[in-house]
Amino acid sequence: MATLYQLHSTMDTLRRSTEEMSRTWHNGDSIVLLGTTVAFIDWLSAYLNDNEIDGITAIYALTDDVAQLSANTTGKLNLDTKLTGVLTDAEWINLTQDRQFDKVVTIAL
Known part of the structure; x- marks a missing residue:
């Protein structure tokens, strides 16, 4: 089983x-x-590289959070190649309840 980490950081x-x-x-x-x-x-x-975190299955972001970025910033970040997907709130909720994850961990320091 896998863990879904929800990362909310400055x-x-x-x-x-x-x-x-x-x-x-x-x-x-x-x-x-x-x-x-x-x-x-x-x-x-x-x-992630510094902490030797590898074997990442997917990296997601929320539609509303990506929408807060300017088009210029989004383009420079090249999110299409770095994110597995951009989720609506409903998709996010469904993902947290997906059986592939035995736990969901939120890190917000």
Whole structure:
């Protein structure tokens, strides 16, 4: 079974949040980026590498959170190639209840 991590971090807490996640990470786990966390996806990638977090099944963001970014920022972040999917609120709720995940962990430091 896998874990779905819901990561809600500012740039200031992203490194520490990733360190927290690394303590229980298993190959095959997935991540949902909440709030402004999606804007720091490149930093997240670097911190994941620093903490030797690999074997990520999927990385998602919420439609409303991506919509808060300017078109210029979204283009520069190249989210289409970095995210597995962008979820509506209903899809997010369904994902948290998906049987593939035996637990959902929210990290918000």
